Amino acid sequence: MGVRKDLKRARQRTDLAVRTKVETVRDEHGVIREARTAPLAPPAPTGSTADIPYTNAVEAPDAVVLRRRQGATWRPVTAAAFASEVTAVAKGLIAAGLEPGGRVAVMSRTRYEWTVLDFAIWAAGGQSVPIYATSSAEQVEWIVRDSGARFVVTETAENADTVTTGTARHQDPPHIWQLESQGLAQLKELGRDLPDEEVTKRRTSLTPATVATICYTSGTTGKPKGCVLTHANLYAEAANTVELLHPIFKEVTRQTASTLLF
Template sequence: MPEFSAPQSFTIAEDASAVDSVFAHAAADPTLVVYKRKIGGRWTDVTAADFAAQVTAVAKGLIALGVKQGDRVALMSATRYEWPLVDFAIWAAGGVTVPIYETSSAEQVRWILEDSAAIDLVVENATHAATVKAVAAEATALRGVYQIEASDGGRGVVEELTELGADVPDSEVEARVAALKSSDPATLIYTSGTTGRPKGCQLTHSNLIAESKGILDSSLGTLLKTPGVSTLMFLPMAHVLARAVSIASFDAGAALGHTSDIPNLVPTFGEFHPDFILSVPRVFEKVYNSARAKAHGEGKGKIFDAAAETAIAWSEAQDKGGPGLVLKVKHALFDKLVFSKLRAALGGKCQLAISGGAPLGARLGHFFRGIGITIYEGYGLTETSAAFAVNTIGEQKVGSVGKPLAGNSVRIADDGEILLSGPVVFSGYWRNENATADAIENGWFHTGDLGSVDADGYITITGR
């Protein structure tokens, strides 16, 4: 069986947890800008000290509610600043976060709440609260539902929990954090699968830390750890990919912003000016198709198409010894006419992008690399804490999904199935031993995907 293992580059302490970086940043550099949140139409900095204080305050409120070590707390919201705030606070209280997509149906919400036995639920708004109300009676463990956005003159969850936990000493949060073990579950993420009810994928603090360290120990980490770097998160935070990259970015000290206003994404890029972005192929396809349609609509279609072919040829030449003189001249010309405008549409500062969730076509990958924004494609599943493999700076094969992150191994079974093992691989499905046994055999996770791995470790997906 073809197999490749990436060397281990880090260790994870037994008492480590995914929330440690919140307090480490606050202690090491209190003024470090870790988030940017939009208030009154303007992006406002949130420092490491401010964020740690807010996490502590919300965690104290959760403790006052009665959240105990290992209790599940569900979170149903679109992508916004309060998402990571509540997520980290749940961990600081010793709890386990159960993300729920804000687009979930009442039946999906019912099953997740019932199966996870979540004791409390934080929703974004009154609409979500109404969805939950219809099924709350069947979620017998659920005690309370709290809204991020206040309604009817009430208080939002952050204000409410801060007030509720005012009498809880900070030392209680410190004790809860100190009691966490890296082997403790950090989150239950429900995966739809192809048959049956969604299964709760149990990821430990160690899984999330390994994912973050693997990303940051790769060459991508060089950019993420550059002082002053920022990124704008717009994918659903309930998805493991957005969550994992958010955690890695936070650990690196990058400043994160959030938006769920996808129709106005391009104007938001222009306001925020991200240095890198995380997305899925359909967003990159939309950027390309929209630019092409606009050019054709303005009678500049031939120029755009010629520029696109030049970008693709220029990128392909990078893998074959470099472009020749004629191609260099054409590329420079189209950079002024076309490519610079496309880069401006992504905020003007974007140096690279990370793509996951679905295959990115090689032609689209070459196009974006040709205009000056390299898209590094990765591969992973919820069961591998998001990215298991990723193309990185200086180590990229367009068309592949990259090499395994540090400490992870890939094997191709005789029937072509991709098998994975390593520190990012999950511990099992929540309360579902049979499904766990079917998925993990002799320490190898059976992905159900078909593919190959070459001698350098680059994985290519061929089917399922």
């Protein structure tokens, strides 16, 4: 899977107004109960979202795909550098014992390292389990137990304490890495001697139907409920967004593209 070719194809679209017509289904009181529209992009027949960093690295290795803040400056991250970092972290997860289909929970606010982790977990054949950074120990306990996550990556020491407290009575508590305590660096070191080919083997075995992530609800009305999303689900979101919003993707106008995380 990749998105750069999708961007180029999207520039040629002239029929979006017709293709994005929304159909609604109303009940007897006129209340809209369902809204649907035909997909703008075809489903991916092969591969997974784990392929995207590597596709970008081959097609445009020197293109700046992200900028990460370090101190008071913003450092550019090229497609090649990002793919390399994803591989290094994926090797660490494999060395730590992550098996294909295994779950890794991530308790953090949105940040660069989360993006690396998501792709690394997928490249290692795993499934990511996001946890709100504000979740209570009780909520964390349930999500970790219900998902079967054996590993948790937290952002702060406070998050790590919440996970430790919540899973203290688990028969096999998860292993925890902390981003603000060099968690990614520790993973990279752990997998340093593992060949890159192990990551490639796991990544290329994934299909669109492979589970990518389990997203839990906030739990405000009861225990959080997990929604299972496949790589096909995630790719459909990205590909259809490109088709619909291609004018704002400035790559197609040969201007510098950027990514906004919020």
